[in-house]
């Protein structure tokens with residue numbers, strides 16, 4: 001698979017088969033992803049991959065306790081103006097449509113949201129944390145690590161779902177992983193083989209056209225907008 005195919009084919013998968021990928025395969029992905037660039041080569045990511053009993057214990061604990069009142073960080077800005085508000089809304093609606101959840105069925109929507117805390121049934125949970133003192137540039141580095149990991153997984157036929165949802169469970173995850181108080185949980189990534197038959201995995205999200213968000217100037221064949 002070339003990079004183009006991996007980029008095109010990667011989607012967020014929200015239903016997984018229970019089969020556990022081999023440890024060597026997961027380790028290889030985690031290691032190769034660290035070829036990501038990072039400012040000053042700080043490599044600010046800390047990565048825990050949980051499977052089997054340790055993962056089952058974490059998920060059982062989360063199922064038994066309510067989500068944290070205050071997430072680790074604000075997942076979205078408090079006021080989300082256009083065009084982002086509509087994009088987020090459409091994303092939600094697309095998800096509820098493929099699941100057959102009525103738009104006004106709040107309990108069903110809440111149940112779907114809570115599935116985040118089960119990693120959507122994925123057999124592996126990858127938790128990326130970072131020192132609190134790190135700033136925006138280092139958070140960009142984490143994004144590059146995460147995207148590398150997801151594309152490498154794609155190449156191996158594995159599926160992923162990046163989840164900022166874990167910011168709502170950070171206290172428990174930090175405790176279970178034994179992270180020092182100086183460390184923030186940035187992102188969880190569900191990893192495993194996609195359950196191709198699950199309706200939720202039929203969802204394909206849109207992207208706005210280049211003209212909405214991009215511009216090219218100074219190219220030989222004229223400016224492009």
Ligand SMILES: Cc1cc2nc3c(=O)[nH]c(=O)nc-3n(C[C@H](O)[C@H](O)[C@H](O)COP(=O)(O)O)c2cc1C
Pocket residue numbers: 010011012013014091116161162163164165166187204205
């Ligand atoms: C940083 C980040 C956080 C995300 N958090 C969640 C999440 O908590 N739960 C979820 O179901 N999807 C989450 N997603 C997936 C997005 O909804 C998804 O990437 C977006 O709708 C585009 O769809 P695609 O990944 O299938 O291309 C997250 C994606 C990113 C990059």
